[in-house]
Amino acid sequence: MSLRNALLSLLTVEPMTGYDLYKVFESSVGHVWHAPDSQIYPELKRMESEGLITGQDVQWGQRGKKRQYTITNEGIAEFKSWMNTPLEYARTRDPAHLKAAYLEWADPEAAREQMRRHIAHYQSLLKQWQERIDELEQGTNSMLAKRLKSTPRKDWDATIAFKRFTYEGLVSRAEAEIQWAERGLQLIDRLNS
Amino acid sequence: MSLRNALLSLLTVEPMTGYDLYKVFESSVGHVWHAPDSQIYPELKRMESEGLITGQDVQWGQRGKKRQYTITNEGIAEFKSWMNTPLEYARTRDPAHLKAAYLEWADPEAAREQMRRHIAHYQSLLKQWQERIDELEQGTNSMLAKRLKSTPRKDWDATIAFKRFTYEGLVSRAEAEIQWAERGLQLIDRLNS
DNA sequence: GAAAACATGTAACCGGTTACATGATTCT
DNA sequence: AGAATCATGTAACCGGTTACATGTTTTC
Incomplete structure (x- = not known):
C-alpha cells in the first residue's frame, strides 16, 4: 500500500x-x-x-x-x-549482505568487484540524496515550493524539516554502506596477501 | 534467486x-x-x-x-x-523513509510512536546481529563449526572473517537507524514546543 | 519531417506472504 | 495422554517487474 x-x-x-x-x-x-x-x-x-x-x-x-x-x-x-498507523517492518532480506557472508566462495577479484560496485551504488545514491538536501536548503525544489503555497506558514518549518531529516538519514546510511564496503576491500586484500 | x-x-x-x-x-x-x-x-x-x-x-x-x-x-x-556474478541493486523502496518525509501529516504522538518503533525494531535486530558476532568470536555457532570441518584449515580465517564482516555491517546499519530515529524524536519535540 | 516528450495502458511472469491442511514422532 | 516438534505441502493473493503496444503533441 x-x-x-x-x-x-x-x-x-x-x-x-x-x-x-x-x-x-x-x-x-x-x-x-x-x-x-x-x-x-x-x-x-x-x-x-x-x-x-x-x-x-x-x-x-x-x-x-x-x-x-x-x-x-x-x-x-x-x-x-x-x-x-505504525509501520509493519518486513523481515530482513538483504542480498548484498547475504552474498558478503559467503565471499570466500568468490574469486578474490570478483569479491573486490562486488565491493567496488557496492561503493559505486551508494555513492550514486549519496549524490542524489545530497542534491535533494541542497535543494531543500536553497528552496529550489518545485514540488516543495508548490506544497508550501498550500501550507499555512506556521507549518513550513515542519514540512521542510521532515524532508531534510529523511534525506539526512538516507545520506548517513549511504555513507555507512560505503565505509563498510571499503573495509571489505581491505579485508579481501589482507586475506590474499 | x-x-x-x-x-x-x-x-x-x-x-x-x-x-x-x-x-x-x-x-x-x-x-x-x-x-x-x-x-x-x-x-x-x-x-x-x-x-x-x-x-x-x-x-x-x-x-x-x-x-x-x-x-x-x-x-x-x-x-x-x-x-x-555482480549483484543487481534494486531501486529504492523504503517505507520508513517515505513516511518520515511526510511526518508533518501525522499527529505528533503518532510520529513519536513511529520513531520509537523504528528504534525498537533496530534494537532488536542489533541484539540478534551482535549475538551472531559473539558466537563467531566464541566459536559457539554450530553451522559454522560444521562448515569449518569440511573447510581446509588455511581457509578458516576467510570463512570466519567474511561472516564477521557481514554482521558488523548490519550492526553499524542498525546503530545508524537508531541514531536517526532518535534525532527524529528530538525534531518532533522541537517542532511541538 | 524527425525526434523527444507526453500520454495510457495490457499481459505474462516472478518472488514472496498468508492461510489452510495434514500427519508422524518424540518428549514429558 | 497431550504437547511440542518434526515433516511437507497447496492455494489464493499481492505487489512489483518486464515486455509489449499504441497514439498524440511539442520541439527542433
Whole structure:
C-alpha cells in the first residue's frame, strides 16, 4: 500500500495526471520510492474506483486528452490514517549482505568487484540524496515550493524539516554502506596477501 | 534467486531436509535472509528437478520418512557462479523513509510512536546481529563449526572473517537507524514546543 | 519531417506472504 | 495422554517487474 500512499502524498499538492506522477517518481520521490508507469496507471484507476481520487478528462492539443486526478476528502483521510498507523517492518532480506557472508566462495577479484560496485551504488545514491538536501536548503525544489503555497506558514518549518531529516538519514546510511564496503576491500586484500 | 542461493550455501555444509533448512532460516541465516517454509519446500523441489540438489528419502521413525537433500556438483557450480556474478541493486523502496518525509501529516504522538518503533525494531535486530558476532568470536555457532570441518584449515580465517564482516555491517546499519530515529524524536519535540 | 516528450495502458511472469491442511514422532 | 516438534505441502493473493503496444503533441 505504500505506492498508493506515495501517490496520495503527491496529489495533496495539486491535481496531476498519471504521467505527471510518473515523472515525479522518476525524479524527486523516486529517490525514496520507485514505481514504474505500468504500476502507476492501474493503481490510479483502482484508487479512483475506491473514491480516494477523482479523475477529470482534460483536453490536450486538438485530438488528445489526458486524465487529471484530484485527491478527495476520503483520499486525504486515508493518507492521514496511513501516516498515523505504525509501520509493519518486513523481515530482513538483504542480498548484498547475504552474498558478503559467503565471499570466500568468490574469486578474490570478483569479491573486490562486488565491493567496488557496492561503493559505486551508494555513492550514486549519496549524490542524489545530497542534491535533494541542497535543494531543500536553497528552496529550489518545485514540488516543495508548490506544497508550501498550500501550507499555512506556521507549518513550513515542519514540512521542510521532515524532508531534510529523511534525506539526512538516507545520506548517513549511504555513507555507512560505503565505509563498510571499503573495509571489505581491505579485508579481501589482507586475506590474499 | 537469492532464496535458491541461500539454500545452496547451507547445503554446501551437509545434506539437510526442508525442515532442517527452515529451522536454520528461523535462526542464523534468517537474520540476513528470511524465508517461510511454504517457500522453501517448493523451491527445493524445483532445485531437485533442475539437478542442483538430489533428494533421498530417509526413514524417520516406524512409518514416517523425510527427504534429505544433497548438493550436486552442478549446485556447487551454480552457487560459485552466483557468488562471482555482480549483484543487481534494486531501486529504492523504503517505507520508513517515505513516511518520515511526510511526518508533518501525522499527529505528533503518532510520529513519536513511529520513531520509537523504528528504534525498537533496530534494537532488536542489533541484539540478534551482535549475538551472531559473539558466537563467531566464541566459536559457539554450530553451522559454522560444521562448515569449518569440511573447510581446509588455511581457509578458516576467510570463512570466519567474511561472516564477521557481514554482521558488523548490519550492526553499524542498525546503530545508524537508531541514531536517526532518535534525532527524529528530538525534531518532533522541537517542532511541538 | 524527425525526434523527444507526453500520454495510457495490457499481459505474462516472478518472488514472496498468508492461510489452510495434514500427519508422524518424540518428549514429558 | 497431550504437547511440542518434526515433516511437507497447496492455494489464493499481492505487489512489483518486464515486455509489449499504441497514439498524440511539442520541439527542433
